[in-house]
Amino acid sequence: MNAAPPRVLTIAGSDSGGGAGIQADLKSMLANGVHGMSVLTAITAQNSLGVQGAWELPEEQVRAQFRSVVDDIGVDAVKTGMLASTAMVRVVASLLRTLPPGVPIVVDPVSVSKHGDALLAADAMAAVREEIVPLATVLTPNLTELGPVAGTNGEDRELAAKLLLDAGADWVLVKGGHDDGPVAVDVLHGPGVRREYSAPRADNRHTHGTGCTLASAIAAYLARGYDVPAAVGAAKDYISGAVAAGFALGGGIGPVDHGWQFRTRSDQ
Template sequence: MTAPPRVLTIAGSDSGGGAGIQADLKTMLALGAHGMSVITAVTAQNSVGVQGAWELPVEAVRAQYRSVVDDIGVQAVKTGMLASPALVQAVADLLTDVPAPVVVDPVSVSKHGDRLLADDALDAVRTRLLPLATVTTPNLDEVAELTGITVTDETGMRRAADRLLSYGPRWVLVKGGHLPGEATDLLTDGRQEHWLRAPRHDNRHTHGTGCTLASAVAVGLAQGLTVPDAVRQAKEYVTEAIAAGFALGAGIGPVDHGWRLRART
């Protein structure tokens, strides 16, 4: 038996199962990859918010990474919640020599507005992590924190993408899901522009959208797709996952990572 593509997620754990490591691994399985994990933080989290968060020691993060990469190897890496400057710097050091594409999801705030990245870690993300990214996938809130640009339209998305590219990633995917109208994203490397548009589904249960999209991009890269093709495939997957999102608990439910499985039955 040939092993499926190997994708590593470096992120925090979401005890409610909608985002973070749990969403990443579900996405990887749904898209045909073997998911592996380096847990950077543990959160007590459910459909109404984050009740607590505890980052793991840098030594634990390094040990998990070395265990996976030195024995099993990786064909793509995705980063998510890194919490502190020390963790951002440690992960950047680990990824400096990784022979695989890297997808950086610069997670800073949860779906419910809870802080997941220390304010003093933003500079480390800009200067240490983004230069290692094959593609970075910020939403508009994360764009504002990283660049100081408040995006209100597609012209603003272009300006923000240019600023983000100046930090060193090869590609930037500015996600415009918070703007009115179609769910429109801009993917660019500074030379080519790809505008990805999808219908906006009337469904409030969208917890885990960003983690899911970034993980899906990582799977596409592990499968050998180009960045534009990997992002298009990921956009299609997450659009249907949002459409199938379901209520869970008293607040915002998750996207449905297994929608393809249910579509077949």
């Protein structure tokens, strides 16, 4: 009998267009060598043009999904994404606290979609800061999310990262994808550590699902036994290739290519 690969659970919303959310998470996990499992928090009607609708799932359904997976299969790492509302944030936090000690948790504090559509209620980011950030092994805010989740204006990135570490996150990865310039730089802050991860910026507008994909890849490498700096480095390499290979889909912004490694190999 074959041994099971490491197990990673994503707790997030569904993207019906397949570019972000649960769908991106599972693709990223598969591409990075782990078995992905899911707890859906919300369902969206979403495509390359934007989010046409979003519906939060009832608390009892979220709890039932989590217990079904964790109590039977178990988990080696967890990634969180779209949590939608203050109530959902508190439900998910209560579930995360029941995990066995030592299970790494990667938190992507999703607030808006690639198209600017809100995926988190305006009053819920404070709950994320209070309930979810203290549970995070790695927190992965982009520049839009950094200020709100830290409770600052976000202009001083070093201060925001320090505030998030003080709030209980073990590590904070400040993503620089929204910056201008020829190089995309993400900065990892941790206990006595400040490390930059750089990659050439791809000339490609099809970047839907970047944050979900990166956070899931980090969780995958943590589940495989990498330490945090090494997991972030491996995930950065993966997402850089996925962004460069992103493709047009529909009439708007297409997704990153989660399977770029496999397609590159098959073409050789």
